[in-house]
């Protein structure tokens with residue numbers, strides 16, 4: 316650092332960006348220049364959420380040219396990831412492969428965010444020097460391994476360099492789990508408290524019979540209502556069936572009576 320010419324425009328710009336990144340860190344990446352070479356940065360980038368790289372942490376080098384920011388940086392992936400070759404300069408629009416696309420107003424932060432956006436690209440959009448297209452299962456496997464990957468230069472794991480901001484979701488998840496665990500506890504506490512009143516009610520007997528008596532009437536009327544609803548239906552049916560059975564005897568009786576009257580009439584006519 317002592318050999319750096321702080322009047323150099325590139326050095327000024329790089330130190331300014333380093334301060335800006337240190338003062339305004341992102342949960343998506345951490346980046347800083349090497350202590351012995353301000354033109355080389357090491358960055359740990361979080362895999363884009365919702366992709367096969369989610370959960371992955373990827374370490375890469377950012378090489379800034381002496382003409383920075385008028386010439387673009389170069390990126391070189393270090394952590395195996397299944398998307399970019401390692402130890403190879405990556406060809407994306409803002410790197411040294413495409414100097415004409417680089418704008419001096421951009422910076423290291425722009426390059427990092429841009430690289431993150433290149434992770435999920437597939438097909439023709441993903442073609443380029445340093446690009447590889449490993450199967451999703453392999454990318455997921457590498458994403459899981461990447462968290463404990465240690466940079467030989469930084470000598471720290473990716474997870475140490477970029478701890479999960481999931482620190483915020485984590486308390487939410489445990490709290491939700493505690494919430495989910497909380498209901499069982501009250502449920503468990505309720506039966507425990509219920510028997511304990513029973514034991515107390517053994518001393519105060521009137522309290523126990525009352526709660527027992529109240530649930531019983533509640534249950535019995537319900538069952539009675541059900542029985543009453545079910546009972547009337549069969550009863551009218553049986554009555555309807557029994558009525559037609561009673562009609563034939565009545566008709567027979569009246570017919571017999573009529574016949575007897577006629578017979579009596581005939582008998583009386585013959586006698587007189």
Ligand SMILES: [Zn+2]
Pocket residue numbers: 357358374466467468469470
């Ligand atoms: Zn490193």
